[in-house]
Amino acid sequence: MGNGLGFGEMLGMLKATLAGIPEHREGQNRRYEIADAVLSAFSVFFMQSPSFLAYQREMERKKGKNNARSLFGVQVIPSDGQTRNLLDPVVPAWLGASFWEIYARLAEGGLLEGYRGVGGTRLISLDGSQYFSSQRIHCDNCRVTVQDKQTTYSHQVLLAVLCAPGQEHVVCLEPEFILPQDGHEKQDCEQQAMKRWIHLHASRFAPWSVTILADDLHCHQPICEELLAHKMHFIMTCKPESHPALYEEVELLQRVKGGISTRTERFWNGRYHEKWVYRWVEQVPLRMGADALLAQWCELTIVREETGEQVYHNAWATDHEVNEQTVVSVVASGRSRWKVENEGFNVLKNRGYNFEHNYGHGSQYLSAVLLTLLLLAFLFHTALGLGSQVYQAVRRALAVRRTFFNDLRALTRYLYFSGWEELLTFMYVQLELGSA
């Protein structure tokens, strides 16, 4: 396996994290039951199969053994109701260590060398996402909004992922949940969560080794100053509507010859010629006032050369130096910002959210805990894809993700495997990808 990070090692990290969960049932030793509940819910997300546990209960009845135990270490499979009750009081941050341990192992193993952006920095995208919404079901931690006399209950999270230009997959890091007390406006809520994430996690990275990518919503002085104070760079989408002072300056410079630096490149994209026009300005104010933070502004416009039709345009503000040499790299890094809609993550997310039908919504942390486990399952798959050649070969052979997960589901319904390696090796051999 070389520098790879095996499934067993990652599961071991998760289990070690679970051993540290404080008891929340006084007078009863229920820690092993909590571990079973966490690992059961995790197995459902990892297998992307709502029926996985039902099949394993059935296998246990018939064969006296099951794949939930052999693959995931579930001692006794709890019912969905027990799982709900056991997970509801679990604070999501108690599960956070696993994300960072897996990240550290991937980095130490040299598996993240392709994940570098401008100036060799790691690019971390922070992006808010709504992961639950209902007009009926709610808990103590729901955000409550009323519009036209209609009450809506929802949950939001700030997702943190490592991404890079040209990298198909993202590496999930620990998320930060947006709390009802963070405020009512989307902007305030997300900014509070982002500040918490920065405070909690900036020290995990070497000074100035990270560039935070975020959208226009966060491209404001308080957040940018917070990042600089924690020795982190930023590249953020920067729109004219939300940055009048900055664009006023850009407007003025536009009238001066050479006021705005420009670089043009031409590409043949296989169908037509594209003209890529980069423009940038250094040291422009993020907001009005004498105390305004100065940042670099850059923009990329892609035009179809034959027709003049604009096919892409975006602009960013950054603390990185922007010049003839760096502008392409800064823009490529800014463009790699990961959006929740990308990546097939949505498939996982939508499937994941269906599990609320299994477990319900809970009254405390249940939905946040389930989302955390879903992200962790996503990270496990990414890590296997980065580190295991057998996993890579099987995924390549079963090119459509649905086929891969359908096969996992069917195999583990009918056959018993002593562990993940045996299951994966079985697929590898049967697909005639080589001898294991």
Ligand SMILES: [Zn+2]
């Ligand atoms: Zn809720």
